[in-house]
Amino acid sequence: MESMIPHSYNLLMVGINYRTAPIDLREKFAAGTEQTRQILGRLRQDFPHAEFVLLSTCNRVELYSAFPVGKDLSEAALTSQLAAIGGVAKDALSPHVYTRRSAEMVEQLFLVASSLDSMVLGETQILGQVREAYQIACQMDVVGTMLHAVCQRALAAGKDVHENTRLSEGRTSVAGVAVELIGEVFDSLTDKTVLVIGAGKMAGIMLRRIMAQKPRRLLVSNRDLQRGASLAEQFGAERIDFAKLDDGLAQADVVLTGTSARDPIITSARLKSLSRARQYRPLFIIDVAVPRDVEEDVGKLPNTFLYNVDDLNRISSHTRLQRGGELEKSHQIIRRHMEEFVAWLGARNSGPIVKALYQQCREISDRELMLMFAEHPELTVPQQDAIKKFAHRLVGKILHTPVTQLGNHTVIDRRLQLATAVKELFRLTDEAAKAEHADAAKQGENPSDTAKHP
Amino acid sequence: MSHTQFLPINVPEVAAAAIVPLILLMSFYFYARSKLAHAEKPVAEGSPENVTATWLVAVAMGILLMLLALRAAAAHSLVSTVTNFFDSSLVLAILLLLVWIYYRLTHQLRDFAPFLLPMAAALLIVGLTLSFTSERHFHDDNPWTLVHVISVLLGFASFAVGCVAGVVYLISESQLRQKNRTQWTFPRLPPLDRLERFTRHCIVVGFPLLTLGAVSGIFRAMEDPHALGHDWWFSPKVLLTAVAWLVYASLLHVRLAPALRGSRCAWMSIVGFVLLLAVLIAANWMPHG
Numbered sequence: 001m002e003s004m005i006p007h008s009y010n011l012l013m014v015g016i017n018y019r020t021a022p023i024d025l026r027e028k029f030a031a032g033t034e035q036t037r038q039i040l041g042r043l044r045q046d047f048p049h050a051e052f053v054l055l056s057t058c059n060r061v062e063l064y065s066a067f068p069v070g071k072d073l074s075e076a077a078l079t080s081q082l083a084a085i086g087g088v089a090k091d092a093l094s095p096h097v098y099t100r101r102s103a104e105m106v107e108q109l110f111l112v113a114s115s116l117d118s119m120v121l122g123e124t125q126i127l128g129q130v131r132e133a134y135q136i137a138c139q140m141d142v143v144g145t146m147l148h149a150v151c152q153r154a155l156a157a158g159k160d161v162h163e164n165t166r167l168s169e170g171r172t173s174v175a176g177v178a179v180e181l182i183g184e185v186f187d188s189l190t191d192k193t194v195l196v197i198g199a200g201k202m203a204g205i206m207l208r209r210i211m212a213q214k215p216r217r218l219l220v221s222n223r224d225l226q227r228g229a230s231l232a233e234q235f236g237a238e239r240i241d242f243a244k245l246d247d248g249l250a251q252a253d254v255v256l257t258g259t260s261a262r263d264p265i266i267t268s269a270r271l272k273s274l275s276r277a278r279q280y281r282p283l284f285i286i287d288v289a290v291p292r293d294v295e296e297d298v299g300k301l302p303n304t305f306l307y308n309v310d311d312l313n314r315i316s317s318h319t320r321l322q323r324g325g326e327l328e329k330s331h332q333i334i335r336r337h338m339e340e341f342v343a344w345l346g347a348r349n350s351g352p353i354v355k356a357l358y359q360q361c362r363e364i365s366d367r368e369l370m371l372m373f374a375e376h377p378e379l380t381v382p383q384q385d386a387i388k389k390f391a392h393r394l395v396g397k398i399l400h401t402p403v404t405q406l407g408n409h410t411v412i413d414r415r416l417q418l419a420t421a422v423k424e425l426f427r428l429t430d431e432a433a434k435a436e437h438a439d440a441a442k443q444g445e446n447p448s449d450t451a452k453h454p
Numbered sequence: 455m456s457h458t459q460f461l462p463i464n465v466p467e468v469a470a471a472a473i474v475p476l477i478l479l480m481s482f483y484f485y486a487r488s489k490l491a492h493a494e495k496p497v498a499e500g501s502p503e504n505v506t507a508t509w510l511v512a513v514a515m516g517i518l519l520m521l522l523a524l525r526a527a528a529a530h531s532l533v534s535t536v537t538n539f540f541d542s543s544l545v546l547a548i549l550l551l552l553v554w555i556y557y558r559l560t561h562q563l564r565d566f567a568p569f570l571l572p573m574a575a576a577l578l579i580v581g582l583t584l585s586f587t588s589e590r591h592f593h594d595d596n597p598w599t600l601v602h603v604i605s606v607l608l609g610f611a612s613f614a615v616g617c618v619a620g621v622v623y624l625i626s627e628s629q630l631r632q633k634n635r636t637q638w639t640f641p642r643l644p645p646l647d648r649l650e651r652f653t654r655h656c657i658v659v660g661f662p663l664l665t666l667g668a669v670s671g672i673f674r675a676m677e678d679p680h681a682l683g684h685d686w687w688f689s690p691k692v693l694l695t696a697v698a699w700l701v702y703a704s705l706l707h708v709r710l711a712p713a714l715r716g717s718r719c720a721w722m723s724i725v726g727f728v729l730l731l732a733v734l735i736a737a738n739w740m741p742h743g
Binding site: 186299307 | 713718
């Protein structure tokens with residue numbers, strides 16, 4: 001994989017995500033648009049030759065970079081930059097950091113953009129977040145030829161996966177998973193009471209599925225009386241004053257909560273104090289609020305089962321995808337995009353080499369013709385023209401096969417090996433590099449029209 | 455009532471009885487595999503693993519019935535089948551397999567039924583082991599003896615089923631708390647409240663039988679104090695039975711003790727059954743059974 005990326009660039013990414021770092025560490029890296037701009041501005045100042053994209057979401061912080069060979073930035077240096085973003089010591093961060101280099105870095109961004117590396121497989125939000133991170137980097141003028149290409153291809157791959165697989169459909173069945181889980185606890189809801197706290201959109205979607213199970217009673221409690229009243233009216237529910245929530249909790253068998261409260265409204269202590277009033281009946285709680293409405297310890301109480309929206313999402317996407325083979329299909333799409341991207345890089349690499357090769361051979365041919373014409377002044381102009389044509393045709397014929405091989409070889413690695421061999425055999429290095437730089441400087445030569453060369 | 459004679463157990467009978475637990479455990483393994491391999495219920499029911507498991511239980515049932523019939527015929531008495539540990543364990547295993555057949559045919563607790571198989575296997579192993587340590591059997595003419603033995607046997611079977619329901623409840627509860635549904639070992643168990651209700655039903659059936667067994671045992675002891683010794687009131691067998699009786703009695707009064715719901719009910723059904731097993735072992739070692 002290493003050899004797929006042109007030798008003139010080094011690609012490196014350092015990051016932390018929900019698998020490697022706890023939430024309290026990740027929280028320190030939460031960067032808004034303005035803060036991301038400042039960080040990128042500082043990086044541009046410190047490393048004028050490098051390209052950067054900073055992706056910061058609640059589940060991950062990844063700093064993607066590309067820099068020309070000779071202007072290398074070490075992994076340790078990049079980790080230090082990441083640590084500085086979060087304001088944490090590098091040593092404290094290092095155990096949680098993962099690194100991706102070269103083609104692996106490209107693949108990582110493809111996987112992230114298509115949500116295959118997300119906690120909730122199939123989520124579409126991440127694609128927007130990658131797009132935003134790329135746009136901010138463009139605005140801050142810290143992306144060049146390489147990261148333009150990588151980001152644009154990643155966005156295309158993400159879009160392709162979302163549009164051509166049923167990966168995103170898992171999200172719609174979260175309510176279905178909730179109902180299935182309720183069915184693991186309760187035989188039937190026809191003799192049970194459901195309490196809804198809050199009147200958010202998500203709660204509304206879930207409630208519709210739960211109501212299909214025909215619960216005996218539905219109670220609605222909301223701080224906003226008007227919204228609570230509208231939800232109660234829509235589903236024919238009884239309203240409970242938010243101040244008398246304990247009454248509702250005492251009667252409920254299933255609680256669905258999705259308020260915008262900053263602090264938990266259902267605590268372990270609150271439920272414990274209601275145990276006797278509840279007659280120790282089983283309680284199933286679905287918490288769709290972010291931040292959470294229900295304290296995590298509540299799930300440890302006897303006969304109490306707590307599922308938050310992340311739990312439901314995880315189950316929903318995994319079961320659905322595993323059944324439908326959508327995961328494998330998604331990975332196939334990513335593989336195809338990787339191959340296309342590398343092919344583009346290969347073509348981009350061989351172009352200047354071919355140009356330099358022809359140029360060098362024609363120069364040799366021209367030089368030799370000049371010498372021959374000087375030694376044979378008896379040759380007439382038409383004769384000289386005929387010899388010139390012959391020489392040019394000969395050069396073209398000789399180079400045709402190797403050049404075709406160089407451009408059309410189906411195995412990318414092999415093509416790059418051939419390119420390197422040609423460079424070395426014909427001593428094209430300097431010429432090719434010059435041509436490559438000149439080529440890259442042409443904006444719009446690659447998938448981006450606004451590419452900036454580092 | 456005539457004396458019932460204990461029929462010594464011969465090697466082929468022990469070998470046949472010993473192979474049954476293995477068959478039952480294999481069957482349970484195939485059920486578990488079929489559930490894991492086919493998360494979708496209709497597929498799991500007709501899967502090769504499921505069919506194999508059912509055939510294995512049929513073979514086990516055949517062996518048990520044949521053994522019991524042969525021993526009853528040799529002893530010229532059906533009563534002999536409940537008067538010693540070996541034959542009683544055969545009867546218990548058959549009772550559990552009958553319960554298994556019943557619930558395999560119902561929709562409500564079909565996924566619970568396979569868990570009866572390890573319990574039947576365990577009871578056979580215990581019965582076989584106890585029959586090796588002693589050849590105790592009842593051989594008096596007291597009419598309370600037969601009532602005592604039959605009611606205790608049926609009650610024991612009922613509590614064994616209740617204990618299995620308790621274990622399944624705890625498995626299901628721990629899976630639900632684990633949250634990662636894709637890694638559940640036993641997907642699609644019956645709902646928790648159905649399992650709890652079923653546990654209580656088993657206790658409702660077993661409790662009067664246990665009470666009858668205890669009362670008939672007391673009458674038997676009172677009529678013939680020499681048979682059990684004078685201090686039988688304080689024997690481990692009687693004390694453990696009293697504790698088990700109290701455990702089950704408390705479970706029957708959920709209105710008086712609402713805290714004994716859910717996992718506590720499941721735990722108590724297991725504890726009660728373990729106490730009864732201890733009674734069985736104590737009865738084996740007590741000088742006057």
